[in-house]
Amino acid sequence: MSLSHETMLELMALADGELEGEARDRAEKLAAESEEARGVVEAMRAPLLGAWLGETLREQAGAADGVADAVMAKIERARAEAGIAGVVRLSEVRARRSASGVTRGQLAVLGGVLVLAATILLYVRSDRQPGDGSSPVASVDVPTAAPSAGPRPVLSAANAVAQGTPPAQGVEVDEIDSPAHGVTVFEIPAGGIAAAASGGTPSSVVIMIEDEPVKP
Amino acid sequence: MMRRTVLGAGAAVLLTAAWGGGVAGAASVKAPSIRLTIILATHADGGASIDARLPSLSRLLKSEPFAHYNVFTLLDRKQFPLEAGKAVTYPLVNGRNVEVTLGSVSTGDAGEQRYQLEAHIGEPGKAAYLKGLQVTLSANQPFYVGGQSYQGGTLFLELALVL
Numbered sequence: 001m002s003l004s005h006e007t008m009l010e011l012m013a014l015a016d017g018e019l020e021g022e023a024r025d026r027a028e029k030l031a032a033e034s035e036e037a038r039g040v041v042e043a044m045r046a047p048l049l050g051a052w053l054g055e056t057l058r059e060q061a062g063a064a065d066g067v068a069d070a071v072m073a074k075i076e077r078a079r080a081e082a083g084i085a086g087v088v089r090l091s092e093v094r095a096r097r098s099a100s101g102v103t104r105g106q107l108a109v110l111g112g113v114l115v116l117a118a119t120i121l122l123y124v125r126s127d128r129q130p131g132d133g134s135s136p137v138a139s140v141d142v143p144t145a146a147p148s149a150g151p152r153p154v155l156s157a158a159n160a161v162a163q164g165t166p167p168a169q170g171v172e173v174d175e176i177d178s179p180a181h182g183v184t185v186f187e188i189p190a191g192g193i194a195a196a197a198s199g200g201t202p203s204s205v206v207i208m209i210e211d212e213p214v215k216p
Numbered sequence: 217m218m219r220r221t222v223l224g225a226g227a228a229v230l231l232t233a234a235w236g237g238g239v240a241g242a243a244s245v246k247a248p249s250i251r252l253t254i255i256l257a258t259h260a261d262g263g264a265s266i267d268a269r270l271p272s273l274s275r276l277l278k279s280e281p282f283a284h285y286n287v288f289t290l291l292d293r294k295q296f297p298l299e300a301g302k303a304v305t306y307p308l309v310n311g312r313n314v315e316v317t318l319g320s321v322s323t324g325d326a327g328e329q330r331y332q333l334e335a336h337i338g339e340p341g342k343a344a345y346l347k348g349l350q351v352t353l354s355a356n357q358p359f360y361v362g363g364q365s366y367q368g369g370t371l372f373l374e375l376a377l378v379l
Contacts, residue, residue: 170353170357171351171352171353171357171359172351172352172353173349173350173351174332174350174351174352175348175349175350176346176348176349176350177346177347177348177349178344178345178346178347178349179343179344179347180343180344181345181346181363184281186279186280186281188276188279204357204358204359204360205351205359205360206280206281206282206359206360206361206362206372207349207359207360207361207362208281208362208363209345209346209361209362209363209364210363211345211363211364211365213343
């Protein structure tokens with residue numbers, strides 16, 4: 001069984017306590033009857049996950065240094081304007097972690113929760129915007145196009161990154177360690193990768209690392 | 217679908233936890249190579265173009281982060297044999313070096329071989345740009361590391377393990 005996009009949103013709203021009356025009754029009934037739905041609600045209610053999702057959705061682009069960093073900021077602005085969950089920068093995660101004094105053991109738990117968070121986020125977004133990683137472009141002339149929602153940003157966390165929806169034959173990012181630079185990971189869905197792969201159309205990733213070190 | 221996705225996420229956690237422990241050694245596999253492709257991406261108002269030697273990029277041009285550029289130039293492409301545990305070093309055009317090391321090899325769900333690659337990008341005497349990156353992938357599956365500024369554009373490194 002799979003949950004529809006609308007159902008996912010409803011369950012998220014239920015977890016946030018935003019539903020009332022009939023809608024709430026309906027969502028609660030669904031959560032009671034469906035293990036899958038219940039799992040979503042429980043995951044959304046996890047303190048770390050809920051906080052992270054909320055923060056992610058409010059993510060705004062920061063100032064950029066240099067051309068590459070300006071592009072990174074542009075990407076985030078576009079996502080923010082479209083109401084799409086942004087990306088999590090390693091530096092910001094790191095700063096929050098140090099500010100809250102999280103221990104290494106708690107980090108391990110956080111890693112697992114973040115994986116689930118990324119999973120839910122990607123699930124919702126994949127229903128909202130079908131990825132169009134493919135663009136039939138000639139090898140010489142390239143149409144200038146606005147950024148599409150092809151690749152899905154994947155949660156990055158300091159020194160430990162895991163993809164929420166790792167395809168069996170895709171590229172899996174196991175760990176990124178770039179202490180002084182902001183990192184964003186974009187997942188390219190299957191079909192977006194060219195036929196360079198001999199055995200099919202696997203997913204891939206683009207790891208964007210800001211050139212300028214993050215100012216402390 | 218959700219259940220499968222969540223299970224997939226769980227598997228990713230377990231894979232991470234089992235890093236370095238539950239995979240087979242690399243001794244029994246064919247000698248793979250790493251193919252490094254250095255791409256300069258820029259944006260030009262005048263016209264868009266992509267180097268004909270970059271066919272794998274053509275389908276990604278509407279996708280972020282590539283969609284922010286419209287001119288893609290191949291700067292270099294090199295292929296180096298990989299040996300487990302031994303780093304391959306390649307000097308980038310901006311003075312930094314990229315090091316790629318083959319880790320262990322495991323068998324994927326479909327029976328294919330999955331390779332763990334480690335990458336490092338840095339410059340002697342300076343803090344590392346990319347201290348460490350570990351990915352698991354199959355042969356002929358490119359992935360990209362981008363973000364370094366160069367000549368008014370951005371460098372993208374395409375890395376692919378080939379047999």
